Amino acid sequence: MTLAVKRTNKVLKNEKIAEGIYDMWLEAKDMASFAKPGQFVSLYCNDGSRLLPRPISICETDQSTESLRLLYRVVGKGTEEFSKLRPGDMIDCMGPLGNGFTFEGTRALIIGGGIGIPPLLELAKRLSCEKTIVLGFRDETFLVKDFEKYGSTYVATENGNLGTKGNVLDAIRKHRLTGDIIYACGPAPMLRGIKEFAMESKIKAQLSLEERMACGIGACLACVCKSVKTDPHTNVNNKRICKEGPVFYAEEVIL
Amino acid sequence: MTLAVKRTNKVLKNEKIAEGIYDMWLEAKDMASFAKPGQFVSLYCNDGSRLLPRPISICETDQSTESLRLLYRVVGKGTEEFSKLRPGDMIDCMGPLGNGFTFEGTRALIIGGGIGIPPLLELAKRLSCEKTIVLGFRDETFLVKDFEKYGSTYVATENGNLGTKGNVLDAIRKHRLTGDIIYACGPAPMLRGIKEFAMESKIKAQLSLEERMACGIGACLACVCKSVKTDPHTNVNNKRICKEGPVFYAEEVIL
Amino acid sequence: MKNADINLKVNIAGITFQNPVTTASGTFGSGMEYSDFVDLSRLGALTTKGVSLDPWPGNPTPRVAETYGGMLNAIGLQNPGIDVFIKRDLPFLKSYNTRIIVNVVGKTEEEYCAVVERLSDCDVDMLEVNISCPNVKEGGIAFGQDPKRVEAITKQVKKYSKKPLIIKLSPNVTDIGENAKAAEAGGADAISLINTLTGMKIDVERRAFVLANKTGGLSGPAIKPIAVRMVYQAACAVQIPIIGMGGIMNGEDALEFIMAGATMVAVGTANFINPKATMEVIDGIEAYLKRNNIKDINELIGCVR
Amino acid sequence: MKNADINLKVNIAGITFQNPVTTASGTFGSGMEYSDFVDLSRLGALTTKGVSLDPWPGNPTPRVAETYGGMLNAIGLQNPGIDVFIKRDLPFLKSYNTRIIVNVVGKTEEEYCAVVERLSDCDVDMLEVNISCPNVKEGGIAFGQDPKRVEAITKQVKKYSKKPLIIKLSPNVTDIGENAKAAEAGGADAISLINTLTGMKIDVERRAFVLANKTGGLSGPAIKPIAVRMVYQAACAVQIPIIGMGGIMNGEDALEFIMAGATMVAVGTANFINPKATMEVIDGIEAYLKRNNIKDINELIGCVR
Ligand SMILES: Cc1cc2nc3c(=O)[nH]c(=O)nc-3n(C[C@H](O)[C@H](O)[C@H](O)COP(=O)(O)OP(=O)(O)OC[C@H]3O[C@@H](n4cnc5c(N)ncnc54)[C@H](O)[C@@H]3O)c2cc1C
C-alpha cells in the first residue's frame, strides 16, 4: 500500500526565478505530509490534448501549510502550460511517488546538476549529518541561497559565471570534496561521471534517474532502466524508475 | 471578399441568466462594426481536444464599445467550457459569418423559439418598421424585457408559466398576429410549422437554420440544407448554411 | 430506479461478469499497483498484462511518447514469465472478488500453446490471446493481420485451452470483419478489439524517432472513433461476444462501444490519466441506466444499427 | 541566415513548387473562401476538393462530428462537377501564382478516366486521384484498399492523363507499403497519403449514429502518428515522391512528415481551426530551417531513418 493519492491541488505561487525556470508552491493535503526527499509527483495538464502526467520532483515541503514546492524548467507544451498557472488556479496532481533517498552515512556529498537540483533541497533540509553540496549549472544559477542554509555549498557553471568553470566533478576535484555517501540528481552524462567517480573513490552513491513515464505508479513498464541483476519484481534486468526508483544505488543500475 | 476576421477576443461579461443559459459580452474590434442581424460567429474552445468551432449567433452589438453580445445554452463540452470563462479571459472567435436577415416589408412578425431567440434581438433593434414579436420557451424565459423595448412582445411557454400555454404558433393564432414579413429562428419543428403558416397566410418568411459546421466559411460543405432549386454555387440542390445562410426564404429550402 | 434494480451483469461464454468493465491488457499490470487506488473487487474482470512462457525484457527506452489526444507505447511485452505470474500475481488476484482474464503472448505458435496449456489448470476465468501487438518483432501482430493465420492460430491454441478463449484483434487491417470471422471460424469464444494502431513520432529538433523502437502503438481517446467503428463492423460480422476498447475515458465512451455491439469494454490508457478511471466508467454506465430508466445493460448491446 | 538564402522549393515529376505546402483536398474548397484569409499565391500548391464528371449532391446531414483531437466527416464528395469547375473555379485559381492540383473522383473506372481526360487539356499542374474516400458507396475507397485494384486503376487512369498523376492512398489497409508499391507499379508519378481513417461516433443520449452516413473519415491531429508512420513506410517502399498529410497543424508537424519521407505536405483539418494554418505551416518550416542553419528543405526529406 503506497501513500500516493491523486487530487486537484490549488496553486499558491508560481514565479519565474531564472530564464525558463519556475518555482511553484501547491497546496497539497496528504501529499506534503507523506513526501520524502527524492520522491516526485505526477502533474497533469489541464488541456485535454495532453494526456500523460509530467513527473516533477518534490523540491521542498512545508508541513505547516501542507504544501509542496516544485521547481521546473519549461521544455515543452506541458511545462509551458504549467508556467501560465496563476495563484488560485487548480492542477491535478498525483503523489508522492517513487522511493526517495535513503538516509545513511555521516558525511553526505550532495551533487545536483541543472534541473536535477530541486529534489536535493528537501534532502539537504532533512539530512542531519555533515553535508557538502555541489551544484552545477550551465550559466544562470538558482536555489543556491536555499542550499547554503544546509551545508557548505560549491557551485560550478559551464561558462564560469559563478564558482568553478566546468561541471560538478570539476568543482569536486578542485575543492577535493568527499564524503561517505553521495546523493546525486542531474542529466545522464553527469550521473555516469559521478558513478565512475564514486566507484574510483569507493563512495556509495544514490542516483536519481529519469525516464518517460505513463502511469507513474509501476503498472505500465514504460519507465524502466537496465539493472545489473534480475529485478525481483520484473524478473528481468529492468527496474521501474517510477516505483523501485527514481533513486538507485549506482552499482545496481547500468546508465 | 467577406468582412470576416479571426482574432482572440477578451471576455467582458459572462453571466448565467437562466437555467443553462449564459449571456456573454466580448470585446470584438472589427467584428462588431461589420455585424448584421442574423449573422453568427464561430467560437473556438481553449481546450485543444475540442477542435471545431461552435457557431453562436450575434445577439446584440454595441458599436460604442465595439463589443458583441452572445447568448448561449450549455448543451455539451464546448458551451460548458465557455460558461466557465471569466471577464478578462480570452477566446478565439471568427466572424461575422453568414448572410444575416434582409430588411424588407413594413410590418414585421418576429418569431423566436428557445435558443433561436437571441439573433432576433439585434434584428428587432435595427428594424425600423412596425414590429410584432413572439417568443416561445419551454418554461423559464429570458431576453423578454430586452425585446419589449422594440415592439409588442408575446410570449408562449410550453408549460404555461408565462403567456400563452403552447408554442409560438399557438400564441400567434390566439392573438391573431400577422405581418407582411416573418423573421424566424428556432428549432427545426418550429420552423417547419412557421413555413406552413407563412405559406397558408401568404406571408413571406425568412428562416434562420442550423447545421453542424466545420469551416464556417463555405469551404468544407458540412453544413448544407436541401434547396428547392439547384444552388448556383454548389450546382446541386444544396445550400451552405454558413455561407448562403443561415437565413433563407422559406420557399427556397426544404426543411 | 434504485441501483439494486439495475442489472449490470453480462455473460460471455457461460461466464457471468458482475459488470461489463475490465482493464485493457498492459495498462493495469496485474492489478497490484492500482489496488492502492481502486477496489479491484468492483471490476467486472481484471485483464492482465501479456504473459509469455519465459520472462521477456521488452524494448529499449524511451518506450512511450505523448501524442495529440493519445499516446504511443512500445513496451515490447516485458513480463516476468508464466512461472512468476502463477506463483505471485495469480494468488494476489485471487484475493479479490473479480473475474481474471489472462492475456497471453508468444513468439511462436508453440509458445502461445504452451502458455495456454499452463493456464488451463489455473484458477483463471478466460484467456485473451494477443495476436495483435505491434511492438514485437516475432509473434504479436504477425499472427493477427492475415485472416488465414488468425484462424489457424485460433484453432491451434484452442486445442490446448480448457478455458474460454478471447482472440484479441489488430486494428491495423483492411477489413476487421474478415479477421473477426476468422477468429470465430477458428473457435474463439469471444473477440476483443482494438489493440493499438501502429504509429510513429519524430522529434524534429533531434531529427530522430522519439521511441527507441521507431514505431509504437497508438492508444487513448484519439483512436476511439476508429475503435467504435471496428467494434460495430465486427459485431455485424460475427455471433460471438465482443470486448470493446480503444480510448474509453468515461461511462459514455463505454456505452458507445456497448451500443455498437460490445458485451464488455476495457479501460486502458485512461488508467494512466486517472487511476480511478475503471470505477468511474462503471459508475457512469450505472448512472446512465438509472437516468434513462433502463433495467438491464444487455438491452443496450448493439442497440444502434 | 537570411530567408532569401533558404531554399523551400521542391520538385515532383519535373514540376517545381515554390514551397512544400499544399492544401488537403476537400478542406479548402477551390480556394475562394480562404482567399479572404490568406494569400493563395504563397501556397506551394492548391489542391482542390474532389471533382467528378457530373455534379454530386453528397451525403445527408449531419456530415461532420467532432471527436477527441479530431473530427469525422462524411461529406460524400459533394461537388459541382467538372464543367463548373473548369468554367468557374479554374479561372479563379489561375489568377493566383500557385500550382494547381485537381483532386479527381469517380464512381467507375470510366468516370475517373473521363474526368482525367477532360483535365488533361486544362491549365492545371497535377491530378490527384482519390481512390480512398471512405464516405461514398461506389468508387472511393473500394478502389483503394486492394493493391491489385490500385495498380489496375492507376494504369488505366494514367492512359488518359497528360498531367503527372498522384494516387491518393487509403490508410484503411493492412500494409500501406504494398499499396504504395502498387500505385508505383501502375505508373503513378507520386502518391499522397493519408486520406481519412474510417470512424464512427454514437450519440449515447439519442442512441443513434451522429453522422447520417453512420461512418465518416477521421482527420485532424489525433491521427498524425498513424499518418507519419504510413508516410515513413511508404517512403521505404517506393521511389516516387510522397505528399504527406494527416493532422498537420503547424510547421513542426509538417517537418515530421518531411523527415519521414514526404516531399510535400498538405494541410487539411487545421484550416477549419485556423484559416491561416497553411501560411503558419510555411512560416514554421522556414523558421525551423533558419534556426537550424539548413539551407535547403530537400536535405530534410526522409532524413530520419
Ligand atoms: C522522476 C522525475 C523527476 C523529474 N523532476 C523534474 C523537476 O523537478 N523539474 C523539472 O523541470 N523537470 C523534472 N523532470 C523532467 C520533467 O518530467 C520533464 O521536463 C517534463 O515532463 C516535460 O514536459 P513537457 O510537456 O514540457 O515536455 P514535452 O517534451 O512536450 O513532453 C512530452 C512528453 O514527454 C515527457 N517528457 C519530456 N521530457 C521528459 C523528461 N526529461 N523526463 C521524463 N519525461 C519527459 C513528458 O512528461 C510528456 O509525457 C523529472 C523527470 C522525472 C522522470
Ligand SMILES: Cc1cc2nc3c(=O)[nH]c(=O)nc-3n(C[C@H](O)[C@H](O)[C@H](O)COP(=O)(O)OP(=O)(O)OC[C@H]3O[C@@H](n4cnc5c(N)ncnc54)[C@H](O)[C@@H]3O)c2cc1C
Ligand atoms: C448558425 C448557428 C447559430 C447558432 N446560434 C446559437 C446561439 O446563439 N446560442 C446557442 O446557444 N446556440 C446556438 N447555436 C447552436 C450551437 O452552435 C450549439 O449548441 C453548440 O455548437 C454546441 O456546442 P457544445 O460543444 O456545447 O456541444 P457538443 O454537442 O459537445 O458539440 C459537439 C459538436 O457538435 C456541434 N454542435 C452541437 N450542437 C449543434 C447545433 N445545434 N448546431 C450546430 N452545431 C452543433 C458543435 O459545434 C461541436 O462541433 C447555433 C448554431 C448555428 C448553426
Ligand SMILES: Cc1cc2nc3c(=O)[nH]c(=O)nc-3n(C[C@H](O)[C@H](O)[C@H](O)COP(=O)(O)O)c2cc1C
Ligand atoms: C502501455 C500499454 C501496454 C499494452 N500492453 C498490452 C499487452 O501486453 N497485451 C495486449 O493485448 N494489449 C496491450 N496494450 C493494448 C491495450 O490493451 C488496448 O488494446 C489499447 O491500448 C487500446 O485501448 P486504450 O485506448 O483504452 O488504451 C497495451 C497498451 C498500452 C497503452
Ligand SMILES: Cc1cc2nc3c(=O)[nH]c(=O)nc-3n(C[C@H](O)[C@H](O)[C@H](O)COP(=O)(O)O)c2cc1C
Ligand atoms: C471535410 C473534409 C473533406 C474531404 N474531402 C476530400 C476530398 O474531396 N478528396 C480527398 O481526396 N480527400 C478529402 N478529404 C481528406 C483530406 O484531404 C485529408 O486526406 C485528410 O483529412 C487528412 O488530413 P488532415 O488530418 O490534415 O485533415 C477530406 C477531409 C475532410 C476533413
Ligand code: FES
Ligand atoms: S511509468 Fe508506468 S511503470 Fe513507471
Ligand code: FES
Ligand atoms: S461549415 Fe464548412 S461549408 Fe459550412
